[in-house]
């Protein structure tokens with residue numbers, strides 16, 4: 005029991021491209037005692053654990069990796085859900101909804117009873133919609149259920165702006181907000197380089213044309229990478245590992261994350277402070293009129309998807325029972 009209390013564990017559900025990349029990132033930058041991988045593909049699971057284990061021998065690695073069950077995962081400090089289908093080239097994230105919602109529901113059935121202290125981090129797509137249903141299926145408090153949301157899009161935005169402005173990405177403070185998907189938008193009015201507002205830092209560059217080009221580049225990044233290599237993994241591996249660190253180390257770090265927005269009736273990304281108990285609080289952001297409209301349109305679109313999914317769920321006995329359990 006004493007040993008259990010001293011251990012910190014991160015369970016990763018799904019050990020495909022994203023799950024394995026996240027596990028590798030966590031082994032290279034240790035933040036917990038143990039990483040537990042769970043996947044119904046037994047041969048793949050065993051091979052990933054062996055291959056990842058090989059990366060730890062001979063170094064000063066402090067994190068152990070092992071295969072586990074969904075039940076064990078349900079007792080981890082953090083459960084990261086990467087389990088699910090991914091987009092084929094040209095497919096949208098939303099097209100994955102029906103398949104991934106079924107997987108999500110089966111995961112919660114298998115993990116039950118989930119520890120009341122577990123923090124759930126959703127990665128699988130469509131991440132905002134799955135985060136919304138994970139809240140309902142897990143029965144955990146809202147603050148403990150979050151999605152990576154537009155963290156990855158914001159990292160991509162920082163990268164391209166840093167190139168254009170010829171400064172380090174760490175000096176760019178700019179967010180993509182809303183859906184991790186096509187209705188996302190850049191909060192240009194709040195963006196800065198260091199403490200200098202973007203319009204002062206890039207006075208001749210920040211035209212409407214430039215903003216459209218950057219926003220399209222950011223929105224289209226996943227599609228372009230998937231068209232060429234079939235998946236994206238390194239970016240999200242790094243983003244998800246950082247979020248796990250902010251949680252376990254009680255970083256109180258501000259990040260654009262997907263979580264339930266009661267006034268909008270859906271999960272989407274807004275800046276939040278994250279720490280040991282998950283979402284500690286929302287960080288208010290002053291959007292301009294146009295951005296506020298984009299946020300509301302984005303929420304409207306997500307609510308419509310949720311409504312459609314709820315209808316589909318009602319027709320599916322197993323899923324509707326799973327949802328009712330925590331209604």
Ligand SMILES: NC(=O)C1=CN([C@@H]2O[C@H](COP(=O)(O)OP(=O)(O)OC[C@H]3O[C@@H](n4cnc5c(N)ncnc54)[C@H](O)[C@@H]3O)[C@@H](O)[C@H]2O)C=CC1
Nearest residue numbers: 017018020021022042043087088089090127128129235240
């Ligand atoms: N939110 C984000 O920014 C990003 C999200 N993604 C999403 O992450 C998900 C995973 O992507 P990949 O790893 O490339 O796919 P993948 O196909 O390589 O791996 C998915 C794994 O999930 C496993 N799985 C299926 N049902 C399971 C269950 N009940 N329990 C545990 N594991 C289960 C599969 O067996 C498979 O090994 C996709 O939905 C993808 O769209 C990917 C990149 C970025």
Ligand SMILES: CC(=O)C(=O)O
Nearest residue numbers: 097129156226236240
């Ligand atoms: C696949 C995905 O959601 C991304 O790379 O943004």
